[in-house]
Amino acid sequence: MPRINRTRFAILGMLMSGPRSGYDLKKDFEEQISNFWSESLGQIYPALGRLKEEKFVSVKIKREKGRPERKVYRITKKGEKAFRDWLDLPAEPIRWRNELLLKVFFGSAMEPTDVLRHIEQLQAAELKTQSLYQHYENEIETRDASPERRLYWRLALSSGRHINEARLTWCSEAINEIKKFANKPKSRKKKSDD
Amino acid sequence: MPRINRTRFAILGMLMSGPRSGYDLKKDFEEQISNFWSESLGQIYPALGRLKEEKFVSVKIKREKGRPERKVYRITKKGEKAFRDWLDLPAEPIRWRNELLLKVFFGSAMEPTDVLRHIEQLQAAELKTQSLYQHYENEIETRDASPERRLYWRLALSSGRHINEARLTWCSEAINEIKKFANKPKSRKKKSDD
């Protein structure tokens, strides 16, 4: 069966909380859900065009002095129906493609120190992400949205925080295990120059 | 900059531990790393063709009675070099696209019970995955591989286990929070027929 196009529904979902331009949508995706979703402008603009043709959205051109022209899209009744129908469908499981784990899996083709380097890079990135979460959580509370919308926003964010913590835990464990392995004299290969 | 083709390196990595056919590769991807990687035959066969042209692999046709002809690929010195060069590069961060979280984020367009249904579906799937991990972990020990290869195999697997646990924790928390919200009389909408 053909896969459904999620970009369309991500856009419709955003338009549910008010009309926006393509450019606005891109910013909202990044500011609100970059944690688990991303769309490029190269997808957003064509998708908006198709949604327009199908009458899932309507457009109004807004001119404001001192700014370029903007095409502001508003979801229609027909669009809302389509969006709710999609919401009802079970979510498709994600397909993982994790390059770091692939490299770790092939780790025996490297020196242990090289594997450690890779994991430490992930660890550094995850620590950065971790420090962002507190910031995001505070920001939700400053947004003008209903308690219900805040609840779901918080839940989506907390999912990211849990995964982030899990990755950090794994990094520590993996680093320990690799060091333990590398220090066993029996298992070291050539290069005994230490 | 152009993205690098990871399929090629996933294949080369598999060939590092012995020659295989395209069909074998597909099975190995599924049995060993489906946890964080997947390749379809529609990608494997063309990729093998290109790797052959570039002299990263060599081919031998194997005929065994009672079985169709197989093309068995072996990594060359040149291929090993290319593989190690790729291993050295830092891994690119994964692009998340999580349809379930997208639906949860848009949860205020549904009844809380519908959001709960989605999360419970994820929970059921993750519980299934959880029960698979013990099985996989036992299997690693039965495989004919060096302690080093087993270590990295175990680490790649344990990453999945940590993420799985994190998702299950999140599911429980999310279910609780949504139920708490839905039971607050103030925040319920129409449909007071209970």
Added chain:
DNA sequence: ACGGCCATGTAATCAGTTACATGATTCA
């Protein structure tokens, strides 16, 4: 003057899945 942001869009390319096409063997 130049960089950065606002704003829209198209084209080229790559990545990836599914369907199509073929054909042998084995087992029920």
Added chain:
DNA sequence: TGAATCATGTAACTGATTACATGGCCGT
């Protein structure tokens, strides 16, 4: 005989990113 597995490949299509193209405004 018909389904399942082994085995290889191509074609069609969808998905997604990046580069290209255009142009105005604002601040330094």
